[in-house]
Amino acid sequence: MAIQKHNTLGLRFLLVALLLNIANGNDLKLGFYKKTCPRAEAIVKRTTANFISRAPSLAAPLLRMHFHDCFVRGCDGSVLLNSTKNNQAEKAGIPNLSLRGFQVIDAAKTAVEAACPGVVSCADILALVARDSIQQIKGPYWPVPLGRRDGRVSIASESFTLPAPFANITTLKSQFKSRGLSVKDLVVLSGGHTVGVSHCSTIASRLYNFTGKGDTDPTLDPKYVPHLKSKCKPTDTTTLLEMDPGSVKTFDEDYYTIVSKRRGLFESDAALLNDKQTSAYVKLQAKSHGATFFKDFSDSMVKMGKIGVLTGKNGEIRKHCALIN
Template identity: 55%
Template structure:
């Protein structure tokens, strides 16, 4: 498998860092658990070899973690009798890969008990998922600690919605220190994975922005909409039916997502919205030419570094969980 690597200079990390993120370090575990990254990579190779379709969900787990309380592994915590956790919020009901995270964490605990945080595990797994899907490599500064709070209500309000337009999405991204370029670049993560029918069915039936037929969202290519309606037969379709977010290469990290969006074949309203803003539209159309793959890979690496620094806990804050789904 060919792997393209774009190793970014440390200066980019420092430019993207907040005061807390500045405490993160490349090689943070070099003395306390020198084999940490190798253990994660070894397990990820096995996981993705057995289930290539997990690359997208593992990347998505990291996204959904970082947008709520920062990258603190709060999305991994189970609900308790007195608290409904993030993972049980409606936008997170379709998240997958929790078992894979526990598998990797278990290997790390066996090698270095109580040393490597779940937040760092999730960040490394997301990076390796992209690399193993033939995407770019970027250095991950480590030293995150795990949060002690996980609230479903926060997840419902802070995650970028699939129906969002650019102004709404830009506002949410800005609240995390991410800009409009990060928005259009990180949307490229939709090159990996699938989506359940309810997340896009409103574009196919009784659309609030319906065209002449009174049904289909006019920002969606009609031929593509017809194919989607063969899978997703009504607004009430259950969650069992899946559609590829990047038809034809949903297990491979590449730039074909942008070609679909440019042809009005983005699955979500948030994908289609990228064509309504001059800045995001220009980026989509540029990458869609297929002539700027390496530039996109570099951009994606930089934006992932920025996102991975959002709201991190370091020093004495938080804890290092022994099991990612429960507080110590």
């Protein structure tokens, strides 16, 4: 779930916005639409299953989209908004250019609107789709309290406050802490890299020019480097690499085994071995075959889904997820 660069000014602005809204996470509740749209969750689940059964590889991008939404302005659906003539939205930010799966959210929204017009937010639909898609590929289930409302603001430059694939452990811990997430949440949610792919260009510098002297990142297993170089040439921008080779479409604990062997794809994956607490967790899950991973992931996803939410009369319920009303 890691991304591109850091913008200090944007982060400062973002933190103020999050602090103003963070308490509203307590206003979310299970069964929020029980009376106003009783079939909402079933409709979203069915729509998601239709897509994932045909394209299981969509599960990882949908989980990533929820993460990207929550880490910028909170879980308010702002990542779903299109740019306008006067504004470049989060979608247009470099870290978000590779996001995909918007058609799943749009299809779920259309189906829910047909049953209950103007009731269910796009932010809630995104949170449900992320959960349902991961469960569809044999991942964990987690309860999704609902009641989020949709934000009206989406700014491309704020996407640079997302955790980067080259971030070190100090930066990662700081970014998670600023959003009310713990060091354990950091290492647990990093486990989302057990599914999905990334482009060769993301790791080119690790392989070919780590310090600007044509060298390789020394934190990578030297026995693994030739394999990666055989797949990725220095200027390759199109080839895709599996985050968790061999089980890219299955949600499991293999990610931690890979990281413990110093074969994590990103620098941010390798960084988990540079902190006592995160390193201990990586080694525990690798050794115990993920004994507590599913439960831990569920707990952390519930926490993440409450970051900076809009509730009550804040925000709006969008008619179309890509457009403000």
